[in-house]
Amino acid sequence: MTRVITVIGMLIITLSSCAVYKQPLRGTGDLAVIIEREQASILIADTSRQSIIKRINGFGDLSHASVVFSRDQRYAYIFGRDGGLSKVDLLTQRIDKRIIQAGNSIGGAISQDGKTIAVSNYDPGGVKLFDAQKLEIIADIAATPIAGKNSKVVGLVDAPGNGFVFSLWDSGEIWHLIDHDQLTKYSHVGINPYDGLITANGRYYLAGLFGEDGLVKLDLWHPEQGVSHILPDYAKDDPKMPVYKMPHLEGWASTENYFYLPGIGHHEVLLVNKQDFLVSRRIKTYGQPVFVMASPTEREIWVNFAPPNNDKIQIIDANTHQISKTLDAGKGVLHMEFTPRGEAVWVSIRDENRVDIYDTQCNCVIKSLPAHKPSGIFMTYRAHRIGL
Amino acid sequence: MAILFSISLQPQAQLTESKQQQLDNLLKHDCGSCHGINRNGGLGPSLLVSDMEKYSLESLAAVILNGLPGTAMPPWSDLISAEEARYLANRLKSTQD
Numbered sequence: 001m002t003r004v005i006t007v008i009g010m011l012i013i014t015l016s017s018c019a020v021y022k023q024p025l026r027g028t029g030d031l032a033v034i035i036e037r038e039q040a041s042i043l044i045a046d047t048s049r050q051s052i053i054k055r056i057n058g059f060g061d062l063s064h065a066s067v068v069f070s071r072d073q074r075y076a077y078i079f080g081r082d083g084g085l086s087k088v089d090l091l092t093q094r095i096d097k098r099i100i101q102a103g104n105s106i107g108g109a110i111s112q113d114g115k116t117i118a119v120s121n122y123d124p125g126g127v128k129l130f131d132a133q134k135l136e137i138i139a140d141i142a143a144t145p146i147a148g149k150n151s152k153v154v155g156l157v158d159a160p161g162n163g164f165v166f167s168l169w170d171s172g173e174i175w176h177l178i179d180h181d182q183l184t185k186y187s188h189v190g191i192n193p194y195d196g197l198i199t200a201n202g203r204y205y206l207a208g209l210f211g212e213d214g215l216v217k218l219d220l221w222h223p224e225q226g227v228s229h230i231l232p233d234y235a236k237d238d239p240k241m242p243v244y245k246m247p248h249l250e251g252w253a254s255t256e257n258y259f260y261l262p263g264i265g266h267h268e269v270l271l272v273n274k275q276d277f278l279v280s281r282r283i284k285t286y287g288q289p290v291f292v293m294a295s296p297t298e299r300e301i302w303v304n305f306a307p308p309n310n311d312k313i314q315i316i317d318a319n320t321h322q323i324s325k326t327l328d329a330g331k332g333v334l335h336m337e338f339t340p341r342g343e344a345v346w347v348s349i350r351d352e353n354r355v356d357i358y359d360t361q362c363n364c365v366i367k368s369l370p371a372h373k374p375s376g377i378f379m380t381y382r383a384h385r386i387g388l
Numbered sequence: 389m390a391i392l393f394s395i396s397l398q399p400q401a402q403l404t405e406s407k408q409q410q411l412d413n414l415l416k417h418d419c420g421s422c423h424g425i426n427r428n429g430g431l432g433p434s435l436l437v438s439d440m441e442k443y444s445l446e447s448l449a450a451v452i453l454n455g456l457p458g459t460a461m462p463p464w465s466d467l468i469s470a471e472e473a474r475y476l477a478n479r480l481k482s483t484q485d
Contacts, residue, residue, distance in 0.1 A: 061424060061428065064430060081428070081430060192460070242464070243460070244464075245418070245421055
């Protein structure tokens with residue numbers, strides 16, 4: 001009998017070690033999540049081996065989906081358009097938890113301490129806070145009602161002090177939330193703020209305005225000064241073109257002395273001096289910029305464009321502020337994500353069903369990975385960056 | 389009745405299959421970036437078939453071509469023809485996928 005028990009015991013040990021060997025120990029600091037929005041799936045990719053690890057299905061509506069990561073880089077939080085908030089375990093490649101927290105949503109953020117997930121919602125307009133581990137609701141902040149409907153919330157970012165800052169599209173406000181319940185409201189900031197960003201040090205929150213020229217700036221070191229308009233009239237004499245795709249400010253470019261911002265309704269990137277927030281130069285581009293992303297080296301800025309110009313990428317040289325190269329990237333360039341130290345950039349080519357990996361020395365494609373209508377690409381280094 | 393039927397199909401009949409696919413892709417992904425890939429809405433309103441009942445095909449096509457001033461809906465007339473706009477309007481009114 002004892003012998004039987006010993007044999008069974010050894011069998012169990014052998015089987016469990018097999019399970020361990022099946023999934024070898026690994027880190028998650030070099031992983032990426034790629035959104036495949038049409039079929040509501042994600043790909044988990046290894047950016048060191050430049051390969052796809054696994055596809056996971058079942059995310060509802062992933063149009064305009066975005067991702068933030070837990071500070072241990074093990075979990076990805078995926079924000080879907082349909083109000084879906086999913087927590088994915090990147091190690092086991094499984095959905096750990098998934099909730100539908102609203103009817104219509106537009107992205108989210110994770111708090112400075114990593115304990116709280118915030119989601120910005122269109123319907124019902126507002127922000128909801130969740131415990132990052134269990135996705136249990138902590139707070140529900142309703143946005144200002146306009147004509148019987150809560151204002152849509154955009155441009156939600158995390159801020160120092162375990163805070164969050166976000167903009168209200170319909171009511172033209174910026175709200176700063178600290179500790180789940182201390183809310184500071186800045187009203188009449190401008191017409192239709194469409195997106196927001198926070199500088200990497202967490203000091204300035206900038207919101208782009210759709211309904212008028214320019215941006216709004218909030219200095220979180222001096223909140224008593226309120227919000228101020230920047231670049232209000234840089235293009236007042238130029239006709240504004242139809243905007244076929246809203247630019248994104250998240251993932252925007254900042255170098256030593258300048259911000260690079262998309263000129264909404266214009267074929268240009270704005271070079272803005274960090275000291276005085278004035279436009280230093282208007283860099284003419286191939287189309288209306290959507291993403292303006294600086295390499296981690298700050299040497300180059302990569303720009304993609306709204307339809308019908310979403311087939312090319314332009315590279316701006318940070319030394320000369322000139323376009324140094326135009327790449328025929330393929331149809332439907334949607335997103336670009338640099339690796340943490342910038343040796344490569346991953347580019348989603350939606351209409352050609354692939355993600356191209358560019359070497360940033362030669363600016364040439366070194367590998368293509370098949371993906372179904374890929375859109376956003378999110379690497380786990382974001383876990384340790386304010387505002388991402 | 390047969391005549392009416394053929395007239396309503398006419399705008400699509402003149403577009404090649406590959407053009408129709410392009411427009412379907414545009415509807416799903418580019419219109420979808422504001423209205424949702426499943427047309428459930430987003431920054432722009434939802435465009436479900438049930439939402440479209442109250443609009444005529446021609447008025448929908450006109451909104452697509454001319455946009456809605458004062459909102460984020462741009463005029464698409466630089467990129468698509470009147471016939472293509474009618475195709476999209478017809479898709480909005482008739483199909484949900």
